[in-house]
Amino acid sequence: MSFKVEKVPSTRTIVGTRAHWDELTQSLYYNDVEGTIFRYDYKENKVYSATVDGEKVVGFIIPVANATKTSAKDEYALGLGRRVGIVHWDGVSNRALLGPIAFEVEGDKQNNRFNAAKACPLGRFYGGTMRSEKCGDIFQVAAGSLYKYIKGDGVYELTDGVFVSNGLAWDETTNKMYYIDTGKFDVKEYDWDRKTGDISNERVVIDFSDNGKNAGFLPDGLTIDTEGNLYITNFGGSNVVKVEPKTGKILMEIPIPAKQVSSITFGGPNLDILYVTTASSGDSDNELAGYLFKITGLGTKGFPGVRVRV
Known part of the structure; x- marks a missing residue:
């Protein structure tokens, strides 16, 4: 197999992350944790960016399924501290x-924030929190939790004791959910109840630690292909690995020309392009760090991002 890794014309980020491919707009959405949201227009091969007045940290961006005041393509759910806010953006303007505010969590944990979120195949919100970086080493205290939110019903805690809530993926064929708490250095699998959205029967798919300690890189972003294989970004590891979840075997390693590899998703008109975000933080001397990359020639396809119901 001959794959190709290329830099996409994009804006350099401090911590680029949360890649989401949207079929409706044929665009890739992602954000810089340092307060900027982005839209990569596939047809134009161009990135547009915007900031939200008064918000200096953005945990994630997900297009919204249920339109209210504007057309569906103009509404996005953003992680804003411990809140999930609805933002209106035309995808072009710089504001x-x-x-x-759709909902808020952890009123008793003022120093926590949302770090990552996705919509499950049915459009339910799943997202997790972490202790803010301003409090020191984020791997010292497991103060976060993973939540699900059901529109019209409420917020439910799925698991607690989370260090840094990160990648999520679902396999509808097997009714499994995959999840990364970066501070635990592994990828976990759960049985996923389609009807309720609950998870159970935790199992470690692959452990990246060195006898339970940081091995020098951190599992971060996560996506899945149509054959059920997982693609995991390694922050600090300069790569993406393809893993068979039943055995935990690494099937492929894809080198990325940036050290801090963050989020990942399939996209493009045929869903056969793997998009990868990176961070310049901790890799600033590398002129390629912090940009968006695409991987072609993998011979496999993934799933489009699901718009969230909030």
Whole structure:
């Protein structure tokens, strides 16, 4: 197999992350944790960016399924501290407007924030928190939790004791959910109840630690192909690995010309392009760090991002 890794014309980020491919707009959405949201237009091969007034940290961006005040393609759910806010953006302007707050968590943990989120195949919100970087080493205290949110019903805690809530993926064929708490250095699998959205029967798919300690890189982003294989980004590891979840075997390693590899998703009109975000933080001397990359020639396809119902 001959794959190709290429830099996409994009803006350099401090911590680029949360890649989401949207079929409706044929665009890739992602964000810089340092307060900027991005839209990569596939047809134009161009990236647009915007900031949200008053918001200096953005945990994630997910297009919204249920339109209210504007057309569906203009509403996005953003992680804003411990809140999930609805933002209005035309995908071109350099400013996005904050609308209503959909919900908030952890009123008793003022130093926590949302770090990552996705919609499951049915559009339910799943997202997790972490202790803010301003409090020191984020791997010292497991103060976060993973939540699900069901529109019209409420927020439910799925698991606690989370260091840094990160990658999520679902396999609808097997009804499994995959999840990364970066501070535990592994990828976990759960039985996923389609009807309720609950998870159970935790199992470690692959452990990247060195006898339970940091091996020098951190599992971060996660996606899945149509054959059920997982693709995991290694922050600090300069690569993406393809893993067969039943055995935990690494099937492929894809080198990325940036050290801090963050989020990942399949996209493009045929869903056969693997998009990868990176961070310049901790890799600033590398002129390629912090940009968006695409991987072609993998001979496999993935799934489009699911719009969230909030």
